[in-house]
Amino acid sequence: MVEVSARDGLQNEARSLPVETRVALLEGLVAAGLRTLEAGAFVSPRWVPQMAGTDEVLRRLGQPAGVTYSALVPNLQGLDAALAVGCREVAVFAAASEAFSRKNINCSIAESLERFGPVLAKAREVGVAVRGYVSCALGCPFSGEVAPGDVARVTTALHEMGCYEISLGDTIGVGTAQATSRLIAACAAEVPVSALAGHFHDTYGMAVANVQAALEAGVRVFDSSVSGLGGCPYSPGATGNVATEELVYLLEHQGLATGVDLERLIEVGVFIDSQLQRVGGSRVAKAIKARQCFS
């Protein structure tokens, strides 16, 4: 389980949180049992004010044994900033859709991959692991459908460049189980399925079903956000990432141990929702809190 609430979650919430709150969120998640967490992004605070102070967040967290706090880095400068605060893992962000790549990161897919070349080379040199994201893996807000072959191509490129894991992102949450199965099949034909992760947004309520489809296709790593934090920049007000609570429920009830304490996780969700003044996005949390009131 890769907890992305402090990055993908918070960057899609209207309210920006101070460093201490983000540190409390991340440490709470670790206390609940999560072990791999994206702590922030080294991007311009002009474009993503929610990620300002990522260096300070990471400095305060440190890199405790058994826990991986990673950061998104768009380029070599970002990698250097991550290295300066001791990151042992970083992530790069590509897109499967040409239109999205141009509008979101302001360059073509090929140019973005070129830009990641020196990042991956330097990361290898200093022994830092790099995770790759492929966004728009099940659809693009600008160009609509995205062919599984296009996703597989970018996935393969990132894998060959040295990304140890590639997270396939349904950025706008439009995919269904059927589409997810086709996507994983296309990508697993090119890279080992153990190098793939699923990153599903619940915009249209399909995320849990998509996780299940990916599980059945052999994927064993999933990104999620506590309390379903986040949203969709292309549908403001819509539902965010699949909730970590739902992921824990699904996995544990199907015989896959997560090591996460669900009750503690729910408390972290209550904390961060109150900080953001938002309504919680986890139905598992809602049901368990309701049951507690009832009994």
Added chain:
Amino acid sequence: MVEVSARDGLQNEARSLPVETRVALLEGLVAAGLRTLEAGAFVSPRWVPQMAGTDEVLRRLGQPAGVTYSALVPNLQGLDAALAVGCREVAVFAAASEAFSRKNINCSIAESLERFGPVLAKAREVGVAVRGYVSCALGCPFSGEVAPGDVARVTTALHEMGCYEISLGDTIGVGTAQATSRLIAACAAEVPVSALAGHFHDTYGMAVANVQAALEAGVRVFDSSVSGLGGCPYSPGATGNVATEELVYLLEHQGLATGVDLERLIEVGVFIDSQLQRVGGSRVAKAIKARQCFS
């Protein structure tokens, strides 16, 4: 698609709605393209005040060509009341869990089936179709796990007694896709899969994934509620039935035509949520409304 918002949905909402609002809800759903709808229940208003006036609801609706308005009937008296207002379809409600049967309908499973005998006999005589519900098909709030074999036994009994369709209900929404697959396999070994329907509550956010698992097992009939109306009497405040909007999205995007106009359906959801003063329960509706504001 069997729309259960006016029965299973409303009976789990705290606020009782007057007859005219329920008629408007049902007619709105028909205008959106739904064709099979549960309109109410002939149960004591002392126990279920939300269903008071079901006779009047059905009288006002009539039985227009191409539309089936059915009603839940607990016994022969209920059937007579349904016949008096022209129902061409009714439903009976059994449980797969002995503990639930005793607490919910105040008799053993065997006694409930015995009680349905005369209902089914008379319905056959007058040419009225009977649908059967098996509740607690994936878990019981009192006794926990429910074996698929126990569900298959009640399902078979209802089928042999003359129910043309048996709706397998995850009453408390605890099931996962894996459990759903096992359940459908067990029941389809005893009765034709075309006689089975899936009825999933989204209490723990698993409903869409469970619909998908049932689809893959050959089930082609699903119960749902517009805007996810309803809840769970055993976890007050928890999420209700799978939202009809989510079901339409899932099916249509996987090549299964529903005949439902999603935009009109969403409008019906907005209407009924305002009447109930509740927050909508469909993420599809939320995303589409957000997209409309954005563009």
